[in-house]
Amino acid sequence: MDSDNSDRGTQMGVQRQVLYVDDPTQTDAVAAVVDADHDDMRVVSEHSRDGARQRVTQEPFDCVVVELKFATAVSDVCAETPLVLFTETDPTAISDDLLAKADTLVQKGSECHVDFLVNKIRGIVQCDDGADDDDTERVTDEVPDARTEFFLLDADGTVEWSSTTVSTFFPDSVAAQREEERLHDRLSRTATGEYSYTEEMADAVAAGRSAERVGVELPREAPPGEVPSVTYTCWSYPLDDSARRLEAYREETATIQQSERLARLEELVELARDGLYMIDADARFAFVTERYASMLGYEREELVGRHAAAVMSEGALSRGQKAVESLLNDPECESTMLDQVHETKGGDEIQLSIHFTLITDEDGSYQGLMGVARDVTERRAREQELAQYQSVFETVSDRVYVLDGDGRIRLANETFAALLGSTPERIEGQDAGAVFGPDAYAKIQSVADNLRSSPNEHGEAEITLEDNAGRQIPCETSVSLLPDDQHEGGCVGVVRDISERVQREQQVAVLDRVLRHNLRNDLTVVLSQAELLVDRLDDTESTEMVETIQQRCDRLISFAEKARRAQRVLDHALTESTGTVEVASIVDRVTGRVQRANPDASVSATVSPGVTAGVSQTVTIALTDLVKNAVEHNDAAKPWAEVRVAQTSAVVDITVADDGPGIPANELDVLINGTETPLRHGSGIGFWLVHWIVTQIGGSLSVDDRSPIGSIVRMTLPLDAETEHGRTDI
Numbered sequence: 001m002d003s004d005n006s007d008r009g010t011q012m013g014v015q016r017q018v019l020y021v022d023d024p025t026q027t028d029a030v031a032a033v034v035d036a037d038h039d040d041m042r043v044v045s046e047h048s049r050d051g052a053r054q055r056v057t058q059e060p061f062d063c064v065v066v067e068l069k070f071a072t073a074v075s076d077v078c079a080e081t082p083l084v085l086f087t088e089t090d091p092t093a094i095s096d097d098l099l100a101k102a103d104t105l106v107q108k109g110s111e112c113h114v115d116f117l118v119n120k121i122r123g124i125v126q127c128d129d130g131a132d133d134d135d136t137e138r139v140t141d142e143v144p145d146a147r148t149e150f151f152l153l154d155a156d157g158t159v160e161w162s163s164t165t166v167s168t169f170f171p172d173s174v175a176a177q178r179e180e181e182r183l184h185d186r187l188s189r190t191a192t193g194e195y196s197y198t199e200e201m202a203d204a205v206a207a208g209r210s211a212e213r214v215g216v217e218l219p220r221e222a223p224p225g226e227v228p229s230v231t232y233t234c235w236s237y238p239l240d241d242s243a244r245r246l247e248a249y250r251e252e253t254a255t256i257q258q259s260e261r262l263a264r265l266e267e268l269v270e271l272a273r274d275g276l277y278m279i280d281a282d283a284r285f286a287f288v289t290e291r292y293a294s295m296l297g298y299e300r301e302e303l304v305g306r307h308a309a310a311v312m313s314e315g316a317l318s319r320g321q322k323a324v325e326s327l328l329n330d331p332e333c334e335s336t337m338l339d340q341v342h343e344t345k346g347g348d349e350i351q352l353s354i355h356f357t358l359i360t361d362e363d364g365s366y367q368g369l370m371g372v373a374r375d376v377t378e379r380r381a382r383e384q385e386l387a388q389y390q391s392v393f394e395t396v397s398d399r400v401y402v403l404d405g406d407g408r409i410r411l412a413n414e415t416f417a418a419l420l421g422s423t424p425e426r427i428e429g430q431d432a433g434a435v436f437g438p439d440a441y442a443k444i445q446s447v448a449d450n451l452r453s454s455p456n457e458h459g460e461a462e463i464t465l466e467d468n469a470g471r472q473i474p475c476e477t478s479v480s481l482l483p484d485d486q487h488e489g490g491c492v493g494v495v496r497d498i499s500e501r502v503q504r505e506q507q508v509a510v511l512d513r514v515l516r517h518n519l520r521n522d523l524t525v526v527l528s529q530a531e532l533l534v535d536r537l538d539d540t541e542s543t544e545m546v547e548t549i550q551q552r553c554d555r556l557i558s559f560a561e562k563a564r565r566a567q568r569v570l571d572h573a574l575t576e577s578t579g580t581v582e583v584a585s586i587v588d589r590v591t592g593r594v595q596r597a598n599p600d601a602s603v604s605a606t607v608s609p610g611v612t613a614g615v616s617q618t619v620t621i622a623l624t625d626l627v628k629n630a631v632e633h634n635d636a637a638k639p640w641a642e643v644r645v646a647q648t649s650a651v652v653d654i655t656v657a658d659d660g661p662g663i664p665a666n667e668l669d670v671l672i673n674g675t676e677t678p679l680r681h682g683s684g685i686g687f688w689l690v691h692w693i694v695t696q697i698g699g700s701l702s703v704d705d706r707s708p709i710g711s712i713v714r715m716t717l718p719l720d721a722e723t724e725h726g727r728t729d730i
Contacts, residue, residue, distance in 0.1 A: 015039075015040055015041065015042050016040060016041045016042065016062040016063065016121070016122070016125055017042055017044065017059075017060065017061045017062050017063075018034075018041060018042065018043050018044065018061065018062060018063045018064070018065060018121060019043075019044050019046060019052070019055055019056065019059075019061045019063075019064045019065070020043050020044070020045055020046070020064075020065045020066075020086075021045075021046045021047070021049075021052040021064070021065070021066040021067065021070045021074060022045075022047070022065075022066070022067040022070070022086070023047060023067070024045070024047055026067065026108075027043070027045035027046075027047065028045070029114070030043060030065075030114050030117070031043040031045060033114040033115070033118075034114070034118060037115075037118075038118050040122075041118060041121070041122075044059075044061070049070055049073035049074070050073075052066070052070055052073060052074050053073055053074060053077050056074060056077050056078060056081065057077055061081055062081075062082070062121075062125050063081065063082045063083075063084060063121050063124060063125060064078055064081050064082070064083050064084065065084045065086045065117070065121070066083065066084070066085065066086065067085075067086060067087050068085060068087040068089045068094065068098075071083075071085060071098055071101075071102070072098070075098065075101045075102070082103040082121075082124045082125070083101060083102045083103055084102065084103060084104050084105070084106060084117070084120060084121060084124070085098075085099075085102045085104070085105040085106070086105075086106050086108060086117055087105070087106075087107065087108065088107065088108045090107075090314045090315060090317070090318070091105060091107075091307070091309025091310075091312060091317045092309070092312065092313060092314045092343070093314075094309070096306075096310060099306075099307045099309060099310065100307075102307075103124055103282050104120050104124065104281065104282035104283055104284075105283060105307060105309060105317070106120055106321065107317060107318045107321055115325070115328075116321065116324070116325045116328070116366075119328065119365060119366045120281060120282075120366070122365055123281035123282075123365055123366055123367060124281065124282065147169075147250070147251050148248055148249070148250040148251075149162065149163045149164045149169045149248070149249055150162065150163045150246065150247070150248050150249075151163075151166075151183060151246075151247045151248075151249065152244065152245075152246055152247075153182075153183060153244060153245045153246075153247060154243075154244055155242070155243035155244060156182060157182030157183060157184050157185070157205070158180065158181070158182050158183065159183055160244070166179070166183070166186070169249065170187075170218060170230075171218050171219065171220035171221075171230055172220065172221065173190040173218055173219050173220065174186050174187060174190050174218060177189060177190070183247075184198075184201055184202070184205070187216055187218070188201075190218055190219065191216050191217060191218060192217060192218070192219055192229070193217040193229055197214040197215060197216045197234060200214050201214055201234070201236065204236060205236075205245070208238050208243075209238065210235075210236065210237050210238065211234070211235070211236040212235050212236075213233050213234075213235065214233070214234045214235075214236070215231060215232070215233055215234075215252075216231070216232050216234060217229050217230070217231045217232075218230050218231075218232070227253065229253075230251060230253050231251070231252050231253045231256050232249045232250060232251055232252060233249070233250045233252050234247060234248070234249050234250075235247065235248045235250075274291065274372050274373060274374045275288070275289055275291040275292025275293075275294075275295050275372070275373040275374070275375075276288070276289045276291070276292055276370070276371070276372055276373075277289065277292045277303075277370070277371050277373065278359070278368060278369070278370045278371075279308050279368050279369055279371070280367070280368040281366055281367050281368050282307075283307055283308045283309065283317075284305055284306060284307050284308065285303045285304050285305065285306055285308060286304070286368065287304065288300050288303045288304060292373055295342075295344075295350065295352070295373065295375050296311050296342060296343075296344050296345060296350075297344040297345035297346050298311075298345050302345075308320075311342050311343055311344075312340065312341075312342055312343065313340075313341040313342060313343050313349055316340045316341055316342065319338065319340065320338060320340065323336055323338050323356075324358065324366065324369065327358050328358070328360075328364075328366060331364070334357055334358065335355060335356060335357040335358070336355075336356065337353065337354070337355050338353075338354050338356065339351065339352070339353050339354070339376070340352050340354055349377075350375055350377045351375070351376050351377045351379075351380045352373045352374065352375060352376065353373070353374045353376045354371050354372065354373045354374075355371070355372045356369045356370060356371040356372070357369060357370050357371075398415065398494050398495075398496075399413065399415045399416035399419055399494065399495040399496070399497075400412070400413045400415075400416055400492065400493070400494055400495075401413075401416050401492070401493050401495065402482070402490065402491075402492045402493075403432050403444070403490055403491050403492075403493070404489070404490045405489025405490050406489075407431060407432050407433065407441075407445075408429060408430065408431060408432060409427050409428055409429065409430050409431075409432050409435055410428065410429075410490065411424075411428060412424045412427045412428055416495060419465065419467065419473065419475075419495065419497060420435070420465060420466075420467045420468060421467040421468035421469060422468060432444075436463065436465060437463075437464070437465065437466055439463070439464070440463035440464060440465060440475075443461040443462075443463050444461060444463070444477060444479055444491070444493065446461070447459040447460070447461050447477075447479045448479055448481060448491045451479065451480070451481050451491075452481065457480060458478055458479060458480040459478075459479050460476060460477065460478050460479070461476070461477055461479070462474070462475070462476050462498070463475050463476075463477055465495075473497060473499060474497075474498050474499050474501075474502040475495050475496060475497055475498060476495070476496045476498050477493045477494065477495045477496075478493065478494045478496075479491050479492075479493045480492050480493075519556065519560060520557055520560045520561075523553045523556050523557050523560075524557070526549070526553050527550060527553045527554070527557075530546050530549050530550045530553070531550070533546050534546045534547065534550075581614060581615065581617055581620070582612075582613075582614055583607070583611055583613050583614070583615055583645050583647075583652060583654070584607045584611060584645070586615065586619060586620050586623060587605045587607060587623070587643050587645055587654070588605060589620070590620060590623050590624050590627055590643070591603045591604065591605045591627065591643055593624070594624070594627045594628055594631055594641075597628075598631045598632070598639065600638060600639070601631045601634070601638065601639040601640070601641065602638060602639070602640045602641070603627065603631065603641050603642075603643075604641075604642045604643070605642070605643045605644075605645075606642065606643070606644045606645070607644075607645040608644075608645060608646045608647065610647065611645055611646070611647045611652065612647070613647050613652040613717075613719060615652070615697075615717060616697050618693045618696075618697070619654075619693065619694075619697070619715070619717070621689065621693060622689065622690040622693040622694055622715065623643070623654060623656070623715070625687075625689060625690050626656040626690060626713050626715075627641055627643065627656055629687075630656055630657075630658035630660060630711075630713075631658070633660055633661075634658055634659065634660035634661070635660065635661055636659055636660065639658070639659070639660065640658065640659045641656065641657065641658045642656075642657045642658075643655070643656055644657070647719075649719075650718065650719055651716050651717060651718055651719060652716075652717050652719065653714055653715070653716055653717075654714070654715045654717070655712055655713065655714045655715075656712070656713045657706055657710060657711070657712045657713075658706070658710045658711055659706070659709050659710040660709075660710050660711065661709075662705065662709075662710065662711050663703060663711050663713075667687050668703055671687040671690060671691055671701055671703060671713070694715055694717070697717065697718075698717075698718050699715055699716055699717040699718060700715075700716045701713065701714070701715060701716075702714045702716070
């Protein structure tokens, strides 16, 4: 519909004239919808700034609708004509000045929202036609009816005439008094509560003056739940020069109760946890509570009158508009919930969950909405965090379970359930003792109980699980407590299948037994036979061959003994508390022992002043092997070795220096890195044992060349954080 359709009639009274300034495709689309569905409205199209300005100044329009790019050119000549911004631009990109000039804003969106636009225009036009009068009439209609009766009193104060009887108008407590008594006495005798007019009315009568709005509260018999009193307002006027008075009594009980309810409601609104607001048909704040304003960092006065788009993030107004349209199209639905991101005065974003209800007039036209907003920013962040945890929980390759304080499996991921040949759905909610087995569950509970009485964050236990096929699965579980304030008595665990490790340990144990026990026994037999054989041989060459066999057997037996010794040392260190001993004591004992075993060598020790550290007893073995190696593999005429000890606040250094030929490269790999290659391996297990002991207690090893000859091996051992009686244990 354009300017050529001016003769079109109307079926609904006065036809509204609307100027729409936009591109032709937009104006044509809107005009077509209006022409088909809205007989009370006529759209005039303009497509240029100059044309729009000229039309506005020359023709009367009930409303001007304008796209943002034309708004500046039109807004300053609209005068009193309502201005509607109908734009695809998000409100967050529109200046506050332009929003202030516009009466309302409608976003086009992908569906154009023409019906909503027409509803908005109609609301603006009707408002200009005298909505104030309509509001006044509506408020007047909602005020409860109040009954007023008149009484003419003679000079003595008795009722001379009345528009109704005392017994009919006043409660039984007054009617029960003697009829011949003065009205004031009858009322004063029964009046109670806050509104008792005795003194004020007596003063007015005595002085012969008027008394207006004097309150009196009278008791009455009332059903349970109703107020047991009736309240009246009295106007008393003297008549001429006589002593007679005309008095009007108006029952105010309902009005007072309504005022009290409104006062309580207002108090509750202000104290509400949620923020309340109302916006009018033009999407401007008509009312906000302190709570809502404070959510956004504003004072109430700063928000009232502002367009709602001023506090909404990008896209929020469009989503709200769609929700309003949905409600308008569904008369059976009065309210809805919507999550929106708003922007605070300081520029931060908060997530609000809003329950809003439409406000419409009698014919269903949109007049605004009332919103109840709750800040759910933290809740949404928590939900996202939990969703991430859930995603990790469900996709992590480790086998994870969560137990509650009642001994039931609260959560189980796919990999844990698959280990048992089941699914999370079948496991969750089940008794943990039934799923894990009584013995395994008892071990998990024991670890959890120990954690509650210790500063440790997690503990471990070896358990055996059984899958649905009856297969026994050796496992290791790491257990941590859940926060008590949320999951009292609960814990979370990670399970590792150690079947391969257990099998490998069994294999190693068997091989170790075979090598150390069977091999030693067989070698002992070989040695004894070789000794018998050497006595029977006459030629030197054969004798030398047998002696070589004896030497090799002795060497193999020595290796077996060393392996057995290493096994005992490591097993003892892993399974039992080995205690600690002073570094100086260890050094003195080791150097003295090696010196006595090698009298031709020079073995000494130097301990720096102030060394008070204690070390694990297993360090004695490692230090002994290093000092013996320094002396026994030294080709000097008088081998020399020295042990030095120095301590800092964090570590203790124990160095072993010698003047020998140096440590072979293959032995260095074992000593420093704990590695061997197929083509280059250590000649024994001595350095392996040193490496295992030092790394087991968290220390490190390093080797340097000594000038002019020899090597320096350094053991750096960490000090424990806890010190008792001035001694730090390692």
